[in-house]
Every structure is written in structure tokens, then in C-alpha cells.
Amino acid sequence: MSFPWKRTTIVGAAIALVAAAAPAASAATPDHRPAATAWQGAWAAAQHHPLSDGGSGPGWFLDGFANQSVRQVVRVSTGGSRVRIRLSNRFGVEPLHVAGATIAKAGSGAKLKPGTLRALTFGRRLSATIAPGRELTSDAAGLPVSALDSLSVTLYFTKPTGPATFHDLGLTTAYRASGDHRFDPSGTAFAGDTSNSRYYLAGIDVDGQRTARGTVVAFGDSITDGYGTATNTDNRYPDELAERLVSAGKRFGVVNEGVNGNKLLGDSTCYGEKGVTRFHRDVVAQPGVRTAIVLLGTNDIGGGGYPDFGCGASAVVTDRQLINGFRALIRTAHAHGIKIIGATLPPMKGAAGYDTPRNQDVRAAVNRWIRTSGEYDAVVDVAAVLTDPATQVLRAEYNSGDQLHPNDAGARAIAAAIDLATL
Known part of the structure; x- marks a missing residue:
């Protein structure tokens, strides 16, 4: 079974790591408004x-x-x-x-x-x-x-x-x-x-001469990575966002730094370094980075209580721990002149291992903070776009089959929900 977002250990002090100094490989000017001939990210994959x-x-x-x-x-x-x-x-x-x-x-x-x-x-x-x-x-x-x-x-x-x-x-x-x-x-x-x-x-x-005016980094887990979309179609939501920008005549690069199974607060040898650690390498160091879109945290919530599948034990997290992790990303982005957009966590009702009363409470609290705190520079309400209001499940037309991952149409809907002016 593929676990769209995963889980591992939380180390409270690790959140502070994201704020530590790290060498930036960006070719952008200091305020991250790239010069006309600066190198820009055109494609990427998180390692x-x-x-x-x-x-x-x-x-x-x-x-x-x-x-x-x-x-x-x-x-x-x-x-x-x-x-x-x-x-x-x-x-x-x-x-x-x-x-x-x-x-x-x-x-x-x-x-x-x-x-x-x-x-x-x-x-x-x-x-x-x-x-x-x-x-x-x-x-x-x-x-x-x-x-x-x-x-x-x-x-x-x-x-x-x-x-x-x-x-x-x-x-x-x-x-x-x-x-x-x-x-x-x-x-x-x-x-x-x-x-x-x-x-x-x-x-x-x-x-x-035709280089973009900046790079948008999509940072997240399996939904950003494209799990649930078709192979060899370039239908992941960052791909769809790139197509929207081209159609609108807006010259931005879009790079995908999603990792299937990734968590904000937990490392895993299977699903990558935790988001608070890899944010420096996968976002701050991207050439010409201007904006980051963060869609991450579902695996932290859903992972609690899962057994160890060989990728590290699963910790139970609180909404406060996740919010503190997001705040660390926001501080780091702002310290490097990067705009940061928060995406609400998508529905997980009916998803095996994720749908529990406690997990739903944590998700609701995190989404409430993302929507209302004003700490992100902008918000993409992915949850509202993907959720069937009558049943609170992933809309049937967007469901890849596991009640958790959007299909091609769902990825397109996420991209359509992003206000291009916020980039």
C-alpha cells in the first residue's frame, strides 16, 4: 500500500533547525526579485x-x-x-x-x-x-x-x-x-x-531574454508530488499551475518539491527529511525563488498510531506542534525575502488510517489557523475546493480512489484555486 503522506519521529528542538543559517544557492538578487538575466528554476525534483x-x-x-x-x-x-x-x-x-x-x-x-x-x-x-x-x-x-x-x-x-x-x-x-x-x-x-x-x-x-520573473516552489507531500494523477501526463497540480501561468502570459517558473509520504515534523528514510529541515535546500536554495506554496501536514496527523513499516515509528502530533512547525517555515521564508502561501489540509474522511475523531479535530484546528491567523502571506483553501460539503469527503469527481488523493481533475482544481496575483 502506498501511504500518500507518512509519519515518523518528532523532535521538538528540530523545528528550530529550519531557522538556522544555510548557504543559499539562489541566483536571485537579495530581495529575491530576480534580475532580467538571473538563473530561474524551470523544473526540480526533491531528492x-x-x-x-x-x-x-x-x-x-x-x-x-x-x-x-x-x-x-x-x-x-x-x-x-x-x-x-x-x-x-x-x-x-x-x-x-x-x-x-x-x-x-x-x-x-x-x-x-x-x-x-x-x-x-x-x-x-x-x-x-x-x-x-x-x-x-x-x-x-x-x-x-x-x-x-x-x-x-x-x-x-x-x-x-x-x-x-x-x-x-x-x-x-x-x-x-x-x-x-x-x-x-x-x-x-x-x-x-x-x-x-x-x-x-x-x-x-x-x-x-525570455527568462521568468521568479520561481514559485510547490512544497509538500504526495498531493504536490502527484500521487493519484496519471503517469506521463504532467497533470500534477504544480504542472497545472505552470500551464495557467503560461496561458495568462505571466512569466514565472514553477518547480515541484513534493515528496510522497513526507511530513512536516518527522524524518523518514522512506519518505524524505522532515519539511522543517529540507525547506532550506528545497525552497530557499532554488534559483530565483520568489514564492513558496506549502501543502504539508496530513501525514503528521494521519501517521499517529500507525505501526512501523520499516520507515520509523509514528509519533502522535498536536495541532500546536504543527502550527509551530509552519511558523518556523514562515520565519525562514521571510528572512530570505520569500513570499509564503499556506494551503489548507485536504479532506481525509473515509481514508484508511487517517479518519479518526482525534485526527479530524487536529486537522480542523490546523486549517482554522491557516485560514484565520494571517501569518501566511496568502492562503489557498484546498480543503474547501476538494471537500463535498454534504458528506465532508473528497468530492467524487476529484477522488483518485482512496478518499485522500485527488486525481487529474482534482489537481487541476487545486491549481485553479490559486490566485495568480498572490504569486
Whole structure:
């Protein structure tokens, strides 16, 4: 069973960690109003530990790669005249040797569009080594891209990588082939060996005359990550938000930093670092970050009382603990000139393991605070949008089947509820 949001231990003092100083990798100006040619986030995926089980589907994270090429397709939310990629060995225990990398506009499947293939370099070298716990940004490559273009990034690994830093719920097909196929436009060698996760690829940034006016970071758990939406459709709510912005002629990048099963206050080797810790890396450090949308906390509430499934014991949380955690995120965002928008927690009536009288009381108290406290800069009332007022369950037309996760239509409804002026 996939647990859309999960649970683990709460350490009261850990909330203070989010306010600690951390190096910011943003290319924005000090008040986070990006300059016209500043790097902007166009796509991202939050990185986490390699799992001890199969994750959300067949994956390559435990064995890693050796003398293999990995091709990953992503859709960027905004355009520019230059691109660069960010790679992560955040959770690796050994140095990661990247023998080479390329980027191109994606064709169908693993194919590349003719004339768009570019070699990527790292400090003007074709190969690079990333130390454990570190990330690396490539040099800029001249490749004009438009908002909502799909790009293919191909990484080649000669030496065994060991277990991979990755993003489990990719919801987009990744391809693997033996040998070096960085410059293979046909994609034929990649046939038959696929995964729906992301490997080492943490972000794609753009720069140039058509660059966005800032980056919006969607920060959350499985609903942000897209659980319940269809594979290979780019129908997660941040994707739908990016489409709305493009249609409205508003030049903002949108990046998705959701993690399936994630919690605000509890770490998990299966479902990522707690939100109060990873907020620095996944929000503050995003290039050009201007606004963050926080949809997180349901797993903290629903996790209490669950047994340990191998990802850490489940703590019971109070509304006050969650509110203090949200306040820590707000303080950190404001300290870095970032606008922060709070999303109310969606309905969980009828959801196995989540729907208890106590959990409903905690959720109601948290949502009341989000709506009325005025501590967030703006509010998206996701609960009101998704809840059937007659039954208090997730609306049938938005239900992916588990009474908890919205489907494609539900993700579209969340994006539609966001006032674009607040971004």
C-alpha cells in the first residue's frame, strides 16, 4: 500500500533547525526579485534516500548504475536561451563519478529532436565527481527552450555508483541502456528498460531574454508530488499551475518539491527529511525563488498510531506542534525575502488510517489557523475546493480512489484555486 503522506519521529528542538543559517544557492538578487538575466528554476525534483523496498514501482536505486546511460525526460515550466542541470549525491555514501551528460529537446519516448543535442560540461570538463552529501551544477549550455517544452537529460556512468540518490514518484518514464548512449538520438538502445523514478537529477534552470520573473516552489507531500494523477501526463497540480501561468502570459517558473509520504515534523528514510529541515535546500536554495506554496501536514496527523513499516515509528502530533512547525517555515521564508502561501489540509474522511475523531479535530484546528491567523502571506483553501460539503469527503469527481488523493481533475482544481496575483 502506498501511504500518500507518512509519519515518523518528532523532535521538538528540530523545528528550530529550519531557522538556522544555510548557504543559499539562489541566483536571485537579495530581495529575491530576480534580475532580467538571473538563473530561474524551470523544473526540480526533491531528492531523498534510496529505499529499502520497491518504492512506488520498479526502480534502479538500490543497485545503481555501472557502464550504463540513464535518459530522463522532464517538462520545463518556463523558457530561456540557456539551460543548466543540477545533480545531487546528497544521500550517497561514495563519490559519484559522472562520466558525461547531454541535454536535448525530447522526442517521443527516448528519442531526441534533431539538431537540439548539446553536451554538458562541469567546470569546462566533460566528466565530474560529486562528493557524498553534495550537489553539482553544470555549466550553461546554449539551448533555446520555451515554457512547457520537454527536455531529455542523459547521464553516463562508467564506475559503479552504488545506491542512488533519487526521487521515487517520478510519474514519468526514465530509460536505461548499457554503454554510452549520451549522443544517441534514436533512443533505440533504451527500449525495454524503464523506470518511473528520477535519478540524481535535482533541477533544470534557464537563463536569457525570455527568462521568468521568479520561481514559485510547490512544497509538500504526495498531493504536490502527484500521487493519484496519471503517469506521463504532467497533470500534477504544480504542472497545472505552470500551464495557467503560461496561458495568462505571466512569466514565472514553477518547480515541484513534493515528496510522497513526507511530513512536516518527522524524518523518514522512506519518505524524505522532515519539511522543517529540507525547506532550506528545497525552497530557499532554488534559483530565483520568489514564492513558496506549502501543502504539508496530513501525514503528521494521519501517521499517529500507525505501526512501523520499516520507515520509523509514528509519533502522535498536536495541532500546536504543527502550527509551530509552519511558523518556523514562515520565519525562514521571510528572512530570505520569500513570499509564503499556506494551503489548507485536504479532506481525509473515509481514508484508511487517517479518519479518526482525534485526527479530524487536529486537522480542523490546523486549517482554522491557516485560514484565520494571517501569518501566511496568502492562503489557498484546498480543503474547501476538494471537500463535498454534504458528506465532508473528497468530492467524487476529484477522488483518485482512496478518499485522500485527488486525481487529474482534482489537481487541476487545486491549481485553479490559486490566485495568480498572490504569486
